[in-house]
Amino acid sequence: MSLTDLMTMATPNLGSREKILARLCGRDLVNCFQCIKCTSGCTALKLLELKPHEIVKLVNLGFVDELASSDIIWTCATCLKCVQRCPQKASPYHVIVALRNLAVEREAKVPEGYLKAVSQILETGLAEPCRKIVTRKMETVDRECLGLPKVCNPKESFQAVFMKAMEEKP
């Protein structure tokens, strides 16, 4: 291999890169000239050190495996600012989602929060559970005391469809 990362001695895996590119339907979304506008505005950078431009560059170079097994791809807040503002119509966000899919396919460790969210949706049909909130007047309220209808659990048919979608390989 003509390229080696001297920090980790890793070499590019072009097969894995092909998988990512196939998910992205071609190269348009990784056509990046490193203006770094995405990272300058990244919501997840400040707390979690996500650098979208680096992710796109690493995928371009073929260092896909280390990304798929890393924690960093799970820190994207999916605010889509990078998609909106990229001058080259590339999309770090779509690259990150493709990497997450690859990670799941390889049964890499998925952060607990995501697994929780999946079981949450499966059980209740909602990404976020109904919970009590505190108003400006410092009163704790829930749906019932606001006179809102109770949220029903989804029908079994929903769960079947959801499970089927999860099992399908994208």
Added chain:
Amino acid sequence: MTKIGVYVCHCGLNIAGTVDVENVTEYAKGLPDVTVARHYTYMCSEPGQRMIQDDIKSHKLDRIVIATCSPRMHEETFRRAVAETGLNPYLVEIVNLREHVSWAHTHEPEKATEKAKDLVRMGVARARLLEPLEKRKVRVEKSVLVVGGGIAGMQASLDLANAGFKVYLVEKSPSIGGRMAQLDKTFPTLDCSACILTPKMVDVAKHRNITLLTNAEVTDVKGFVGNYEVSILKKPRYVDAKKCVGCELCTKACPVKIPDKFNENLTEKRAIYIYSAHAVPKIAVIDPDRCLRLKMKKGSVCGKCQEVCEAKAIAFEQEPETIRVKVGGVVVAVGSEVFDASRMAELGYGRFKNVISNIEFERISDASGPTGGKIRSLYSGKVPKSIVFVQCVGSRDKRFHAYCCRVGCMVTLKQAILAREKILEDVRIYVCYIDLRAFGKGYDEFYSRARDMDIDFVAGVPSEIHCSPNGSLYFDVYDKGTSKLLEMHADMVVLGTGLVPNADLERISSLFHASRSADGFLLEAHPKLRPLESAVAGIFLAGACQGPKDIPDTVAQASGAAAKAIDLLSSGEIELEPLKAVVDKDLCSGCKICESICPFIAIEMKTEPGKDKEKFRAEVIEAMCQGCGLCSSACPTGAIKIQQFSNPQVLTQVQAALAEAKPKGGK
């Protein structure tokens, strides 16, 4: 009996690398009427041409088929070579084995060779029916219309006028000078724009061969190369140009304030104004949409300008005037516009007063601008303590314009240097860039000079710009040089806005039938070999209307376009291709379909007294016909044909194409 020579060109390996040229040559030898068939490395070379010429003499060939590159490339070359032997040059048929075969089917050499044989067979079939044709000469007007009075139009006009040509220079605004007149200094030598421009403006106005038409627009173009008839609408100034002395008394008396376009609307002028301090001609002009009297159409309203004008030059009664001129060629030099940065909402232009565009910075830096050349915020009046330049605004951005604006980097370097020189060490100057492109003569040295002047370069551009309540700006930017996320604060952000196609280009391109490229600029006839002209004969291109350009490139192209026009018109006559439409009068039914679809207005319906009643017949104006063939295919009676592309000549090719085709499918 017809004797045909077939010549297969290798084009180095361009054709021979894919197509088996020997096989094709052997095949050609077996075709009917083919007397000789040869192949050679470069048919267009001197020995290649001589080979054809020798064969014409020794074998008495009367038709030549050359299987080579596109006819657009070398048809003329081979026609000339054949004409030298005395054979009519229109008895040459070109078969395109490069663009149509080898380049299109690089990975399928065997199929490519079969296709090459098919095309050669078709070419030979057609060659048999070719007819000798003669070129015709027409007289041309030795005058040129130049559209646009910026530096490109001025340079082209001066070159043409000095060569003895009559020039009509049409400028839309009340003064010539264009964009360059708005600039403070010019890169990379930092000479003052006005100092090098104004003498040229005066030269243009004084030149006896130049008719200067300011405040005017081209409204109609008729005719053809060498003989264009142009209508120019001269809008009224409402000021008598012969009487006005440019004293500016009226511009102080007028009560109506309007934005000053020359100052990028940063200041106000009056409804009667002189375009700029260096305006040529220096004659006042009234904005009819804003002047109280002209708006209300009442003689009793206002009239303050009339009261103060000592020269009695105010002329409210002026009317628009249409001038018609005959010219041989046209130089289009209508320039470009600056990208409207408010379209890129994240950068805050139009929302935050201290975010300005580079053309606005230019006016602020210029001595005749709103601050008298002092660099300060127009909002607070304070001298900025930190200035950040943000590059590639609207350019290299697929959401707006995908191309590089070609001037933004150098403009920013120049403005950063000007800011440093004017404010000295009391200011921090940063440039946020994607790639810094300093490619011209002396440009990279200029970049180096900027770095020496304590101007800092950040490799990365901000995602968005914020404004604090006190008007100062702040934003995050990730620098790839240091791999650090930086927070920057700035009193002034200058956006490196690029050049974009003029809003007028749509009208201009349809007026002159000049096509536009995908980026919206006018399209040159060939990107490398014919960059100074449009595809329409006699229409030349100069300056930023053909693509974004800096001043040196604009001036070079303008002089080049002028030279091209001189080349075309200097002999006083031009040769016309004989590949035109001709009408068989006996077959023409006078239905007028051809007249209605001809894109070049080259068909005229003439009346002819018939037995019962008057009858219409189509007639082709040869000089205007471009031989496109629309009329021929639309004619219901088959009365119009294109020379050398008559029905038999085309159909014999079709028959030859199908002669060896094997039936596919079916039972």
